[in-house]
Amino acid sequence: MEQLSIGEFARMSGLTPKALRLYDDLGLLAPTRVDPFNGYRWYAPEQLDQARLVARLRLIGMPLARIRAVAALPPGAAAAEITAFWRQAEADTASRRSVVAALVDDLRTKETTMATTGPTLTARSAARLGQGTRPAQQDALHAGQSLFIVADGFGPHGSAVPAGLAVSAFTALDTPWDETDGDPSAALLAAVAEAERTLTAEASALTDPDHFGTTLTAALLVGSTVLSAHIGDSRLWLVRDDRAGQLTRDHTVVAALIEEGRLTEDEARSHEDRSLLNRAIVPAGTRGHADANTGISAGPDLATTAVRPGDRLIxxxxxxxxxxxxxxxxxxxxAQGDPDDVGQAIADAVEQAGAPDNYALIVVDLAA
Structure with a gap:
């Protein structure tokens, strides 16, 4: 019987050898033969469909015991079992909404407003925008005095770049913020709504408006506070005391499963749907919009982070x-150095890695 080495099977299934070893350990996908001397695993070509099925079931968060049962079923019965699982997952989510609403209301009544009018910090920044090996540039950024944005768009080449359109909806906020200017978080929310309206208007002239949108991460410096609006899989980082920490959470299918412990980092890196967004800024009324019941929403994550002199935002x-x-x-x-040095070092590393995608980055150093 023809057999495939674990390396060959990994390439053909789109998984990594490490993920295949994990599936073996979990009892989800056993090799047909294990060498008794070196422990090397061998697989049959007929197992490729099962490997891909296991990976996709892991992606939807199905428990391991249930995956074992589904993988053993004929196609029709497996489809029925997956449908039943997902119906229950949706019902569970719906039943938790009232709990979430009550919890949020309770916490908001206890909220103490974080001061955004403390000592005003100043920002020095540097930005890098590269096309990489892509045929067109669809990333956009803004590096101003107090507002910093990175956006990663998707849409047909030759059309207006959705990332640039979205960024333009925010730039009026790039002024010194005063108490009389109102709530900066509300202003960020309003800018996201304006970006959606702009994309909706632009998409009306497209033949395929369903694939037109952008991720966006914005950081607004107000006094000694950074207010952020984030949607998608761009990221905001804080560097403090020689440590870098991610302030945002990726809005991708795999990111949520990793956080819940249902998917490993290695599985996510090798999964064919690892970049699948579940939130983005998209035109209203399209398949990617929440009104179309796909789960993608233009509502951003808002966060407030106290910062101090010597901090670095990226x-x-x-x-x-x-x-x-x-x-x-x-x-x-x-790394030590000014924002321009650090930004250039990161851009150089991306280029040395082949720059397979457009890339955008901003480095911001804060001082008193």
Missing amino acids: LTGDGVHAVLEPGHLAALMV
Whole structure:
């Protein structure tokens, strides 16, 4: 019987050898033969469909015991079991909404407003925007006095760049913020709504408006506070005391499963749907919009972070953090030097890694 080495099987299934070893350990996908001397695993070509099925079931968060049962069923019965699982998952989510609403209301009544009018910090920044090996540039950024944005767009080449359109909806906020200017968080929310309206108007002339939108991460410096609006898989980082920490959470299918412990980092890196967004700024009324019941919503995550002199903020598109190994990127982020030196070092590393995607990054150093 023809057999495939674990390396061959990994390439053909789109998984990594490490993920295949994990599936074997979990009892989800056993090799047909294990060499008794070196422990090397061998697989049959007929197991490829099962390997891909297991990976996709892991992606939807199905428990391991249930995956074992589904993988053993004929196709029709497996489809029925998956449908039943997902119906229950949706019902569970719906039943938790009232709990979430009550919890949020309770916490908001206890909220103490974080001061955004403390000592005003100043920002020095540097930005890098690269096309990489892509046929067109669809990333955009803004590095101003107090507002910093990275956006990663998607849409037909030759049309207006959705990332640039979205960024333009925010730039009026790039002025020194005064108490009389109102709530900066509300202003960020209003800018997101304006970006959606702009994309909706632009998409009306497109033949395929369903694939037109952008991720966006914005950081607004107000006094000694950074207010952020984030949607998608661009990222905002804080470097403090020689350590880099991610302030945002990726809005991708795999990111939520990793956080819940249902998917490993290695599985996520090898999964064919690892970049699948579940939130983005998209035109209203399209398939990607929440009104179309797909789960993608233009509602951003809002956060408030106290900052101090000596802190460094870094914004990256996924053309940076999806290309560079996490430890390598962290070392570049915490390196000594001014924003221009650090930004150039990160851009050089992306280029040396092949720059398979557009990339955008901003480095911001804060001082009193």
